[in-house]
Amino acid sequence: MTNPTNFQNSDATSICHLALETIGKGGSIAILSGESPIWSRAVGTDRRAAADLAVQLDEAMRFLHQQELHLGCLSVAIGPGSFTGLRIAVTTAKTLAYALDLPIIPVGALAAIAVALPRPAKAHRTLVGLNAYRGQVFSAAFSDDELQSGASSDWNGRADLIERSTWDSEAAAALAAGGQVICEPAITPRESDGPDSGHLVALDGGVNLAVGVGIAANRLRGAELPNAGHRSDNVPYESAFALAPRYIKLSAAEEKAAER
Numbered sequence: 001m002t003n004p005t006n007f008q009n010s011d012a013t014s015i016c017h018l019a020l021e022t023i024g025k026g027g028s029i030a031i032l033s034g035e036s037p038i039w040s041r042a043v044g045t046d047r048r049a050a051a052d053l054a055v056q057l058d059e060a061m062r063f064l065h066q067q068e069l070h071l072g073c074l075s076v077a078i079g080p081g082s083f084t085g086l087r088i089a090v091t092t093a094k095t096l097a098y099a100l101d102l103p104i105i106p107v108g109a110l111a112a113i114a115v116a117l118p119r120p121a122k123a124h125r126t127l128v129g130l131n132a133y134r135g136q137v138f139s140a141a142f143s144d145d146e147l148q149s150g151a152s153s154d155w156n157g158r159a160d161l162i163e164r165s166t167w168d169s170e171a172a173a174a175l176a177a178g179g180q181v182i183c184e185p186a187i188t189p190r191e192s193d194g195p196d197s198g199h200l201v202a203l204d205g206g207v208n209l210a211v212g213v214g215i216a217a218n219r220l221r222g223a224e225l226p227n228a229g230h231r232s233d234n235v236p237y238e239s240a241f242a243l244a245p246r247y248i249k250l251s252a253a254e255e256k257a258a259e260r
Contacts, residue, residue, distance in 0.1 A: 015033075015070050015072035015225070016031050016070065016072065017031070017032050017033075017071070017074070017217065017218065018030075018060060018074050018096075018214075019075045019210045019214030020043075020053070020074075020076055020093065020210050021210050021213050022044070022077075022085040022089040023077050023085055023086065023089075023209065024081060025044060025082065025085065026042060026043055026049055028043055028208045028211075029041050029053070029056050029057065030211045031060055031063065032211070032215070034218060035214075035218050035219075037211045040208045040210065041059065042205070042208065049088055053089075053092060057096070071100065071102065072102070073104070073105060073217075074096055074097055074103070074104045075104070075106070075213050075216075076090060076213065076243075077089060077109045077112050077209065077210075078090060078107065078108065078156060078244070078245055079247055079248065080109055080130060080159050080246060080247060081109050081138075086245035086247065087245060090243055093240075093243065094240045097229075097230040098230050098240045100230075101229035102230060104232075104237060104238055104240060104243055105221055106156055106236075106238050106243060107155065108156040108246070110130065110139075110158060111142065111155040111156070111158060111216050112209055112215075112216050113130075113182055113209060114128050114147055115147055115212045115216045116208070116209050116211055116212025116215070117182055119144060119180055119199075120180060120199045123144070123178060123180040123198060125142070125143055125177070125179040125180070126147065126179065126181075126182065127170065127174040127179060127180070128140050128141075128183070129167055129182070129183035129184070130183070131183075131187050132249060135164045136161055136162065136163060136249065137161075137162055137164055137166075137167040137183075138160070138161060139159070139161075139162050139167055139170065149219065150220045155216065156246070157246075159246075164187065167189075172189050175197065175199075176197060176198065177198065178197045182201045182203055183200075183201075183202070184202070184203050185202045185203075185204065188202065
């Protein structure tokens, strides 16, 4: 696979960035110019995510070539999420970065979700939840200011593994305080103290989360691209050799083994 043009020798106005995620059974991919998506696709709707991602990546490269655009960096959701899904996206990003000599920006999955969806003007806090199964939820809260500026250095580590009952309480409290709650339908809050004054968003397959990954990465990196390609390891970049998924919890098989 060949990069349409070497980003280090190209016109900065035409530099684009490729974002991908497979945090669930499926995933998505997007090309952005700054924070504006110019091409995007869902992954894994008609075939397995691992097979479909290769097809969509080929389409993305064809689009870049046809539009005479330059690929300047990659971003990828590193978790939490599906064990298999995270490995697919991270391994793909590492391979692409090495082959094309591009820097990588890792992005926490919950931060990407928070950025991907528009926030009501009155909601100054966003609580995100992903189903971690076995009665648990991946959860993280973000202020409106940090989502707008990307000033937080802990986006990639912002995720807690909590019990479902704790999630229900925290989500209900966030809604009652006028915040926004984004979660999968399976973990929609069961109860709320009084009528909700906040905004509840069901996370479904209609949202291209790779766009959120790309927007978050753009806010984290600022204006400059590094010169060290896939070896870039200054925050917010991570070298292709060091990049790894962030699982947070043990797999079902690991939990069973630990109980023996």
